[in-house]
Amino acid sequence: MTFLRTLIVSLFFLVVSLVGATALAVVGAAIYFAPGLPDVRQLQDFELHTPLRIFTQDGKLIGEFGEERRMAINFDEIPQDMINALIAAEDASYFDHAGVDPRGLARAAVELVQSGGTIQSGGSTITMQVARNYMLTLDQTFTRKIREILLALQMEQVLNKEEIFELYVNKIFLGNRAYGIAAAAETYYDKPLAELNLAQTAMIAGLPKAPSAFNPLANSERSLIRRNWILFRMRELGHIDDETYQVAVQDPVTARRHYTRAEVDAAYVSEMARQYAVERFGDDAYTGGYRIYTTIDSELQPLARQALANGLTDYDLRHGWRGPEQRDIAASLVEAQEQTAIQGLEEELSESPEIRQTARQAAQRSQTEVEGIEGDVSNWAQVLERTPNYGLLQPAIVVESSGREMQVLTRRGGLQTIDWEGLSWARPYLSPRSRGAEPSSAEEIAVRGDMIRVIEEEDGSLRLSASGC
Known part of the structure; x- marks a missing residue:
């Protein structure tokens, strides 16, 4: 004792x-x-940052500099x-x-x-x-x-709690230069915050943890898992009922890239103006909301740019075909999700088998069908949506290469055909002074699932571009 x-x-x-x-x-x-x-x-x-903007002499936007795209909101909003x-x-x-x-x-x-x-x-x-x-x-x-x-x-x-939460939602980085939830709503869905549905809301709420890894544009398959985990948590915490949850987790991916586009393409002049602003104002140039007006004429600039681009493209073609930009791209979001690594998703997937199941179902509901193409091409559509043009060079994904023609999916034009006249030049690039043998068929150039670059001719037809990987 x-x-x-x-x-x-x-x-x-x-x-x-x-x-x-x-x-x-x-x-x-x-x-x-x-x-x-x-x-x-x-x-x-605390004052939030506003980017530097560059304009033509008649007020057309040609450039915006600054890491942050931001739209401040109050807690009540x-x-x-x-x-x-x-x-x-x-x-x-x-x-x-x-x-x-x-x-x-x-x-x-x-x-x-x-x-x-x-x-x-x-x-x-x-x-x-x-x-x-x-x-x-x-x-x-x-x-x-x-x-x-x-x-x-x-x-x-x-x-108080409301003031802290307001600071949080206005400052957090959510990918694609969007800082704060209001900017993210415009960037991913092109709509005000109040108009988002529940699935879109959960998608944005999933971004603070890893804005790149869970980005619906760059990683649609991973973002679906993260989104549905958040919806699962909302149901478990009593924020939504089961009926609302079941509807939201089946919602397809609807995010698209929406951002401030230059009205006139004059990147080099815009860069000169940026350098001038930095020399004069230092790093404050990127955050102080400055506006610079240049002497560029918005009507003449596109003509000058076109002439230069034509010359550079012709020079590049003379040096040969450099190969596809990407290979073996999965056509559907379901295929892409099956191939994705689970690293970084351990917390979400360990919560319940339901998370992966509902994410797969949502991927299936995200199907994209294009006339003339058999099956779901939702992942191809997502890849094309997030891949920028390089001047006149547009991204396209090969659907089929057969004989002496190639069918490709483009961002805006759907299924299009490149005939042999637009392909036959594609002798492989070997060195600045030599090229390989002429191709005898489209299959030797690129195959299904390859991303290539194409140029649209004046008559609307497409021509394969030399620039690739």
């Missing part, structure tokens, strides 16, 4: 000692790091579905905690020990992400994590 009493007392004092040591460590860290922390109150007057989706994805207890989530920090601590000094998942709440994005660097170290925690605790004392 005496032994048992002694053991209980010893364990009690051990627990008290550990709690006391932890408390002292926290207080010590606060005392050590507090003098070097930024002033949280500066967030109340954020749809409730978007609030719920971001909370489900990033911080389920956001409106309940005081800036930090002990369970998330515990996970981060385990990773810290296992990895020997680096933190992978972070365990960051939305408040901590705001502290990092506005006031700290992005390096994943123990020191930065401590500063992040202390700033988050201070922030919760100065700002």
